[in-house]
Amino acid sequence: MNVLLVHSGNAVRDSRDYTFVREQGEALRSLGVNVFYYAVQGKGTKGYLSSLSGLKEAIKDNHIDLVHAHYGLCGALAVMQRSVPVVITFHNGETLSSKVKLISSTAAWFSKYNIFVAQHIHDKLFKVPKRYSIIPCGIDLEQLPLVDKEQAVKAMGLQTVVPNILFGGSFSNGRKNYPLAKEALSLLPYEVNLIEMKGFSRKEVNLLLCGCDLFLLPTKSEGSPQVVKEALACNCPIVATAVADIPELLSGVSQCYATGFDAHEIAGRIDSIIKDGKRSDGRLKVESLGLDNPQVALRIKNIYESVLAKR
Numbered sequence: 001m002n003v004l005l006v007h008s009g010n011a012v013r014d015s016r017d018y019t020f021v022r023e024q025g026e027a028l029r030s031l032g033v034n035v036f037y038y039a040v041q042g043k044g045t046k047g048y049l050s051s052l053s054g055l056k057e058a059i060k061d062n063h064i065d066l067v068h069a070h071y072g073l074c075g076a077l078a079v080m081q082r083s084v085p086v087v088i089t090f091h092n093g094e095t096l097s098s099k100v101k102l103i104s105s106t107a108a109w110f111s112k113y114n115i116f117v118a119q120h121i122h123d124k125l126f127k128v129p130k131r132y133s134i135i136p137c138g139i140d141l142e143q144l145p146l147v148d149k150e151q152a153v154k155a156m157g158l159q160t161v162v163p164n165i166l167f168g169g170s171f172s173n174g175r176k177n178y179p180l181a182k183e184a185l186s187l188l189p190y191e192v193n194l195i196e197m198k199g200f201s202r203k204e205v206n207l208l209l210c211g212c213d214l215f216l217l218p219t220k221s222e223g224s225p226q227v228v229k230e231a232l233a234c235n236c237p238i239v240a241t242a243v244a245d246i247p248e249l250l251s252g253v254s255q256c257y258a259t260g261f262d263a264h265e266i267a268g269r270i271d272s273i274i275k276d277g278k279r280s281d282g283r284l285k286v287e288s289l290g291l292d293n294p295q296v297a298l299r300i301k302n303i304y305e306s307v308l309a310k311r
Contacts, residue, residue, distance in 0.1 A: 001304060002034045002062055006055065006069040006078050009039025019202075020137045020226055021070055027138065027297035033304070036062045040074055048077050056081050066304055069111075072104025079110035085307050087300075089115040089135075092223030092244070095124040102126065112307045115300070117224040118245040133303065136224040136245065138296030139286070144206050144233045146283065152211030156204065159193040163274045166208050168217035168227050168240070170198045177241070177261075180218040184266035192274075197227070209234035214255075214273050218266060219243060229291055232256070232282030237273045239266055249289075255280040 007021045025035040038058045040051045059067065059081060068087045069078040075088030088111045094104035105126035108114050114132040116122040122132060147155075158164045165185070169176035185192055194216075195208065209215060209230060214237040217228065222244040229249065231238050237255035240246050250256040255278055257269040286292065290299075 001032075001308070002036065002065045003028065003304060004036045004038055004058060004062065004064045004067045006038045006040060006067055006074045008071060008074060009041045023140050023293055024137060024297060024300070027293040028301060030294070031297055031301050033301060036064065040077060048073060052077060052080055056083070059084055065308060068300075068304075072100060072107055075111060076103050076107040079107050085112040085311055087111060087113045087115065087303060087307060089117065089137075090121050090125070091117050091137075092121050092221070095121055096221075108132075112310070113303055115303070120244060121223060133299070135296060135299055136229070136289075136291060137226060138291050138293035139226060139229045139233060141233055141283075141286070141292045143202055144209075144230055146235060147207060147210040149211055149279070152207045156207045156211055158195075158208075158211050162190065163192045163213040164195060164211065165192050165270070166195050166197055166212040166215050166231075166236075168197055168215060168219065168225075168231075171196050175220050177218040177220050180261060180263060180266070181216055183263040184218070184270065187263060187267035188271060192270075205230070206234060209236040212236060213277075214239060214270065216266075216270070217241070217246075218259075218261070222246065224249075229286055232280070233286045235279045235282050237278075237280050238282070239269045239273065241266075249285070253280055253282050253285050254278070256282060 005021055005025050029035045038055055040048060042048060042050050064084055066085050067078045069075040070089050071091055072094035078086045088107060094100055105128055108128040115135050116132060117136045119134050167181055171178040215231040217240040219241055224245050228240060228246060238250060239257050239259060241261055242258035247258040250258045255273055259265045259269055
């Protein structure tokens with residue numbers, strides 16, 4: 001089975017830098033799927049259409065049996081070729097504007113099968129076919145080993161006098177809602193060391209999640225956030241706003257809370273975690289939900305086989 005994974009190449013030109021796509025692809029490869037990658041270059045309608053000939057060439061040159069497109073716009077491009085069936089994974093960006101929502105919803109009707117990383121994404125699109133599954137992107141547990149907290153603190157040079165809190169993104173990313181985090185932290189009766197998650201390697205993020213007292217994500221919107229799953233896998237306590245599938249991910253996990261957009265509520269949850277001083281049991285939740293890459297890849301491979309069998 002030869003499968004072409006299609007994704008946007010505007011943020012990254014090399015698929016190796018598109019972490020979740022590459023990890024999913026390599027997990028599929030370990031299951032015997034011959035995986036190829038195609039990065040769509042160009043923005044807007046003209047930009048995407050200019051990639052159609054290149055996509056067709058990649059399908060022909062690599063004897064592709066099936067195209068798996070990530071994001072609705074890439075899916076819309078993929079379904080324009082009619083030589084091989086298309087599976088589309090929708091990640092949430094498809095719901096952020098009416099134009100993209102319309103294009104993505106239309107693409108869903110021309111694909112052979114659709115995957116949504118969370119239910120709310122399916123619900124926000126215009127009416128789409130019933131041939132779909134909810135499958136969040138998996139995470140690589142091998143790259144997220146559990147490291148002793150003291151060892152991680154030392155390795156990353158973290159504070160030992162005040163609590164360390166890892167903020168789930170760049171302070172300048174408006175969607176991550178740094179102002180709400182800042183307001184909540186100002187309500188605490190003590191100082192904290194708030195760390196901007198920016199410019200760190202995968203190994204360093206793992207150490208931060210193992211060494212910090214908690215992970216804070218007062219985000220305005222998400223698809224199915226990978227970083228929350230990674231924090232769970234590192235048994236890092238979490239305070240995050242209840243958007244997307246975050247409530248489901250955190251449900252039943254000790255030291256993890258899904259909150260509203262209220263600074264006092266967020267501050268109270270942070271204070272409770274810091275005073276308690278315990279780690280979470282999030283890794284068990286990740287394993288129970290089958291969110292590791294091998295299990296996710298197996299579900300996706302089964303979809304490929306079903307689509308090709310019907311063809």
